[in-house]
Amino acid sequence: MTVTSQARKKNLYKKATKRTDNNVYAAIDLGTNNCRLLVARSSRKNFRVLDTFSRIVRLGEGLSQTGNLSEEAMRRTLSALKICTSKLKRRGVTKLRCVATEACRRAANGDDFIKRVKKETGLDLEIIDNSEEASLAIMGCAPLLDPDLPEALIFDIGGGSTEVSWIRQDSKESSSDTTPETASKSGMPKPIVPNPIMEDWYSVSKGVVTLAEKYGGRDISSETYEQMVQEIYDDFLIFEQKHGFAQRVRDGKLQLLGTSGTVTTLVGVYKKLPRYDRNRVDGTLINCDTAIGLCHKIAGMTYAQRVANPCIGSQRADLVVAGCAIFEALAKLWPVAQLRVADRGLREGILYKLINED
Structure with a gap:
């Protein structure tokens, strides 16, 4: 739905x-x-x-x-x-x-x-x-946005739904010299300026739990993985066709920020953390091609290998591949060079x- x-x-x-x-x-x-x-x-x-x-x-x-x-x-x-x-x-x-x-x-x-x-x-x-869920997530994540880029898409991959919000920043001025990186390292969000204005949002009732229950979460073939990617891509293509965000990406005017267990897990795996550490994940910029490559790597793991990874573990091992598919679909729709990852939100x-x- x-x-x-x-x-x-x-x-x-x-x-x-x-x-x-x-x-x-x-x-x-x-x-x-x-x-x-x-x-x-x-x-x-x-x-x-x-x-x-x-x-x-x-x-x-x-x-x-x-x-x-x-x-x-x-x-x-x-x-x-x-x-x-x-x-x-x-x-x-x-x-x-x-x-x-x-x-x-x-x-x-x-x-x-x-x-x-x-x-x-x-x-x-x-x-x-x-x-309201989308609005609150934006309020929590906005301090990590780059104030020099006027527009952003913020996505939240949940268990039962995925939301994408389109926002504009109404000012490039900030009363603080705090950057997203220093805010993350201090464990504190950057001051709430500039103010984000939500222009539109789109939600589908599909998240990591619903997708994993539909396609399976343990042994996933490459064909099944591609089916998941295509399903989510088609769902959000309507939002892209309405607003033309891909052109804004090509013009260098739009940034992408993700908040969810999926993207924070990707960063943890990317940094090869011995255990998940919010302070080393929140606010990270990661190359989108690198993130998609990690998605394929995780999707190619066995269930036991995913369980053994300290940043995935037994609680996420059967859900993380579905999350990777959702992220890859969004990254293909809006191919920005880098993704900002937030371990914060609602x-x-x-x-x-x-x-x-x-």
Whole structure:
């Protein structure tokens, strides 16, 4: 199922406040595959991370076949959310927002699960639509954008959906000399300038979980891999034909930024990290041809080889090839020279919004 694009053309956030406050902010992002928590305090134009948590829960496992969240998947997710609750209490969180995305949007028993979460954990989960999900992801990732390129496509490869957002930057000025690289090394996002304006977005209800369930995730032939690439390419070709982004790429006016476990895994494999390290991944620029070559290398691995790779492991071994296929399809549609990779997104966008509301 394809969600039609909608023009938004709006400032996604105001400039962050310079005032610090005593609130402790937290964001929970419950997706089709992952449950993530971020706890932080506001600081000058930014926030300081106090605690994080991430666990692969596979909430959407089997959803494409049954239309419902399974009991086992819900139990796994509730276990992770209970850990989040204990962290919230320990950190003295004063302002919190918890969001759920594609799995709960699609599941016939999604609303029932939200009520169960409230009963068993006390958390108020809010199911957000694709548009708000895209907007929040942009808010979280925008500090990594190159201010010298006026336009960007930001893609988010999720477990049950993939979103691509087209944004313009309304200013090239910045009140900070922080670069994406130094922001990444410090573990802090760059100040929220220039402001991104979302012009349009496009979403398809296909992500790493849904694609792996359709085509398989363990033993994948080269022919099957190419089928996955072509399917996603065809899905997003509509968005390309509407706006002509490929010409902007040729004119050197458009950059590509990716946020998801797929692209961060690619960087981890590329850098041959002994274990995944966010500080060495977030903000990385990687040549797109190199990234596509890595996709083919991973797709050619056996399942056991993927499990043995420290940046893939057993939890992603059956999903990463589907993610590689999605990325390659997008990279073929919009063949930029380099890809900026973000290990941030929805959670950071929620925090920026909570802080700016104060």
